[in-house]
Amino acid sequence: MKVLFFFFWIFIINITFSQTNIFLIGRTLGEKVIATGDTLRVFGFAPNLGAHPPIPGPLIEANQGDSVHIDFWNVSQLHHHTIHLHGLDVNQANDGVPMLSFSVDHMDHGWYHFKAPHAGTYLYHCHVGSTIHLQAGMYGPIIIRPSDGSNTTWDGGYPFDTETMLFMSEFDTFWHTDSILDHEHDTTAVYDPLEIPPYTPDYFLINGLSDQQLKDSVELLSITNYENYFRLVNIGYCSNKVIFPSALSAEIIDSDGRPLPTIETTDTIEIYPGERYGVLAKSAIPINDSIQIQYFDMMTGELKNTQYVSVEITDANKLSEFGDLTELTLVPNPVDNELSVNFNLLKKIPLSYRITSYDGKLIFAKNLPNFDLGKNSFKINTSSLKSGRYLMSLINHKNIVSKKFIKL
Ligand SMILES: [Cu+2]
Structure with a gap:
């Protein structure tokens, strides 16, 4: 009863x-x-x-x-x-x-x-x-x-569009046998370390999945080119190295539930058991790559295993705040003295623009006034530009959308 x-x-x-x-x-x-x-x-x-x-x-x-x-x-x-x-x-x-x-x-x-x-x-x-x-x-x-x-990310922190948790742990399958798991039926018993074989993990997990399971996991496959916030957690007994593709320009912004005083830009993040890191990542170019997660023996430092989380960015130009890049137009193109820039704004955000030559040299950059949501337009005086090919980029924090134009 x-x-x-x-x-x-x-x-x-x-x-x-x-x-x-x-x-x-x-x-x-x-x-x-x-x-x-x-x-x-x-x-x-x-x-x-x-x-x-x-x-x-x-x-x-x-x-x-x-x-x-x-x-x-x-x-x-x-x-x-x-x-x-x-x-x-x-x-x-x-x-x-x-x-x-x-x-x-x-x-x-x-x-x-x-x-x-x-x-x-x-x-x-x-x-x-x-x-x-x-x-x-x-x-x-x-x-x-x-x-x-x-x-x-926190009150007054960084806005993000998508978030992914990578929660690392391991299994030592021998530690999952009844002889080990039923060991403590007497709740007053203290483990005799000699009775437990040394920890020898044979499955290295991300969100509870490894190897083919991870490859089949749809949720981790495709990341849009919006602002991606990664929450990295290690609750295994190995230390981890998480290695992001360089194209993602990973930035560590918080650690163990607190904002870091300065952002650290790095592709490789070491995480010890119990630690958590927050990482912002995005790419300005399409990529088809993977995040590597390495597992190291804490006693010997030996690399035990590497797992891979696929990252696929197919449309690097699809940036949420600006709307669809196809709505960014430069008129006329080719241009003589005045270029008209038209775009669609979906979020109220501070914007600037810059013009670079085709070999990457900055010609000029300027902050823009606040725009209303929806379709907007501003003009750039291009009379001082030499004849040639240029790139006009709209920028917000880390978002960049670019279009080519030709100066006559
Ligand atoms: Cu318990």
Whole structure:
């Protein structure tokens, strides 16, 4: 009867929760299909009673300032668990470190309450028998969005058009066997490190996928040439190097949920376990390439594996703020003394323009007054230009749209 009531109560809570309330179920008999097609036993956090825990766990998402309430039900097989909110500034009672707050016993539940602090990328994981429970799959991402919930990195931060999370972890399939996972049925037991074989990961994951699974994953295949915001997270036991194609001009703008004082432009980003980085990336040219994610042994520094996430930019000219480039027209072309520039503006943004020669030399650059949304036009005096071929570019922050013209 008690069990029936338990499941009934979970069902009621599951269907009545509003957005700032999050419902998670801890399980230890989860199944996860790996790249070979085999099924691996995992621990993890599931969004509802019927589901196997996804790897990584469900996204916890809130706006800065929101009151967040996580109701965590432990439906696992005799283990106890917690939810540690890694990197979030929450009070000790709600931080899921068992000795300092509480842990949730089998067939029981507990609440975690916090007011969402700084916008940024965080993660959560179980903090009971962390070495095993975490590797077994008890982890997931947290995104705190700015107060207004907009596609901006934080309040007053960078706007972006698309976002991609690359959440890195690994599996050591031997650590997913019953002999290891059932080791801690006695919750007072302390692991004897000698009983656990050295960590030897054989699956290297991005968003829970590796190898062919990653290649088949549609969501990571195509990135438009808008402002792309990458949230990089490492919750494995390897350190990662994420290498972006140079054409993407990757810029690190935040680290561990805080804006960096200065933007760092780099193609290679090193991420140690538990760290998060925010990266803005876009390309001015079409590319068909991939982001490389390397996994290094933390003890020896040895490169263990490399995974690839395809990046395909087919239409580098399709920039959201300017509208369709086909609407950028230069009239007349060829031009003599005055060039008329016509374009369509879809966002209120500061604009400038520049004219460069065909060999890339800057001829002149100028800020433009604020334009209204929709179709706009301005004129450039071209009388001082020598005869030849030029490039006229409209620029905003990192967006550039260019068209050729000929000076008579
Ligand atoms: Cu646990």
